[in-house]
Amino acid sequence: MGSSLLVFILVINSGDPLQELRESNAENVEFLIQQRIEFMNLDQPWYQRYWTWLTGLAGCVVGNCDLGTNMQGQDVGALVQQAAGASLRLVFLATLFSIIIGVLTGIVTAIRQYSTLDYAVSFLIFLFFSLPVFWAAVLAKEWMGIRFNNWMADPxxxxxxxxxxxxxxxxxxxxxxxxxxxxxxxxxxxxxxxxxxxxxxxxxxNYARQPQLGPLVITLLGVAVAFGLTALLSGLQNRRVLYSALVTVGLGLVSYYATFWLLLDPAGGWWTIFGLFAVAMLLAVATGRLLGGHARGQATAVSILTAAIYSGLVLLDHFMRHWPGFLSLKPRPISTIGSSSPNFAGSFWEVSLDQGTQLLLPTTLLMVVSVATYTRYTRASMLEAINQDYIRTARAKGVNERTVIFKHAFRNSMIPVTTIVAFDFAGLIGGSVIVERVFGWRGMGDLFATGLGNSDPAPVMAFVLVTGTAAVLFNLIADLLYAVLDPRIRV
The missing domain is CATH 1.20.5 (Single alpha-helices involved in coiled-coils or other helix-helix interfaces)
Incomplete structure (x- = not known):
């Protein structure tokens, strides 16, 4: 509440929302001024305007939110619904990929401390972290957008x-x-x-224009993933875990043919895909529990990861099959402006490809900055954990290095990284202001920048509300994850 009051006072004193109308030569300028005064409640004292906004926000408790209107008279609640969808889609993907890439890179560099790889990654991480976002956005537009589109004409x-x-x-x-x-x-x-x-x-x-994986390649990759995850998390000598992963791949191959025609044009869109993914996870859990034996915990984890990666490969295969049709509708696939192509009409997969290619450039930029943070924190936490007494004790007892790294050191090193994730998600929403302005996204960043530029408090307050709620929510999730990572916290 205190932060919202401070932001409100700063915004209403940042400029004159009627200045452009006072300088206008329009015949109905007096009507327009009076209309804007009514929209923004400029005839009321500042504290009454803030109280009006606060009581409207309190209505959210009973499902009757009223976030006010902007200077054009548009309902800010409706604007937030549209903008939040675009921004959260962008920030969620950037956060997800940043965590995966950053944590894995941090583990590898910690294990191989002071190696050539460690020095090279550290140099690149500091380089990415210090890049000005607006400059990097221009480079991304030129090389990943314009020049790639030119290359796609004759790849x-x-x-x-x-x-x-x-x-x-x-x-x-x-x-x-x-x-x-x-x-x-x-x-x-x-x-x-x-x-x-x-x-x-x-x-x-002509793979760039007509790509395809097919069931054979997907299954071979799935088998490689099954062996790799088993070797990484359990060891190939644990046959029950390996058999669970391989059975999961076999079930994935059966599901590929069973759902192929259903996924050609899914009636429920993404809900159908999410439902099938949930079924795949349940089958993976059942396979791990039934075939894992005494190592059912590890078998279940390996089966779930194998099923998730196999499902991703199947999804990628369907996207590849519809790539030629997408190129026929949009010969220059990578757009540099907007979150979707106006008046784009196509099948479910073609529309999804259009939205995905629009996400590519801004997601990459946000991800590059966050990867640097996750890599450095993971590396530092891993090095601190590896030097602890319980790690030396585990090694002295003859525990293999894989178990020492992933079961003991990695789990304990994730506690500080979990805290960073909670703050980084909300921070990325705020950091997306520049990215959205550069790429013409109509998201929360654009809503904030437009409202601040016009001294219009309602959109700015909505931005503060969404980012603040995200910060509180993800800090709550972080607190719950602490108990999962460290059983001592449960007590």
Whole structure:
């Protein structure tokens, strides 16, 4: 309440909302001035205007919110519903990808402290964190938007481009994997040859315009994920966990054919997809519990992750199948302005592709800044946990390194990172103001900037309300997650 009062006072004293009308030569200027005075309650004292807004907000308790009207007489509540949908979609995706990438990168750099990879990642993280968002947005528009659209008109790679990508892959991948000099040279040679074969093959298949995975590739990737997650979380010697993951892949293949025609044009849209995903998670849980034996906890976790990744691959396959149709409707797929293409008409998948390509540039920018934060905090927390006495005790008892890292160190290091997530989500909503202005998104950032520029308190107060509520809600979620991560907090 105190912050809302302070913001209200600052906004109403930041300028004159009637200035443009006083300078107008319109014949009905007096009517327009009187109309704006009524819309904004400018004939009332400031404290009465604030009390009117506060009582309207109190009506939300009984489901009758009244956030007032802006200077044009539009209902701010309706504007917030439209703007919040666009902003939360943008911020949620940026937060999700930032957590996944940042936490994984932080773990790897902590495990390989002071290595070449650690120094390279640290340099890139500090670089990304210090980038001016407005400048990075201009670069993203130019290289990821305009030039990519030009390339999509006739997508192909020259031998020079192929050689450069192959050389970069031959340097970067061995640096990430690590190992002895002989192992790195071997990995680099394999990656160099792999890129030299794959990129011309993609050109020959016209893969950029007609991509497709298909059930065979999805299943092979699913099997690789099953082995990888089992090796990472349990160890390949734990056959029950591996069998649970492989059975999950088999069920995924059956579900691919069972739901193929249903997903060609889902009647319920995203609700149908979310419902099928929930069913896949339930099947994964049942598989892990039934086949896991004494390791049913690990088997369930591996099965859930395998099912989630397999479901994502199936979803990606459907998007790829509709990519040619989307390009026929929108030859320049990456838009640099707006959250959706005006008057765009197509199937469910084509409309979703349009919305997804609109999300690409602003989400990437918000994600780059947050990844830097999550990486540094995860690395610092992991290093602190690894140096604790209980880690040395676990290693002295002969516990394998995988269990030490992921079961002991990682879980304890997530407590401070959870706190950062709670603040970062609300912070990203505030930070999206610049990104939304650059990319022409009609979201909460645009609502805030427009209201502040016009000295119009109602939209600004709505922005403060949404961000403040998000901050409180995510701090509550963080407090609940503390108890999940550390059983001692439950007591």
């Amino acid at each position: 192909s790679f020259t031998w020079a481009q192929t050689g450069i990508v192959a050389a970069v892959a031959a340097i970067v991948v061995p640096g990430i994997i690590g190992g002895s000099l002989r192992r790195r040279l071997g990995t680099g040679a394999v990656m160099f040859a792999f890129v030299l074969v794959v990129m011309p093959l993609f050109d020959w298949l």
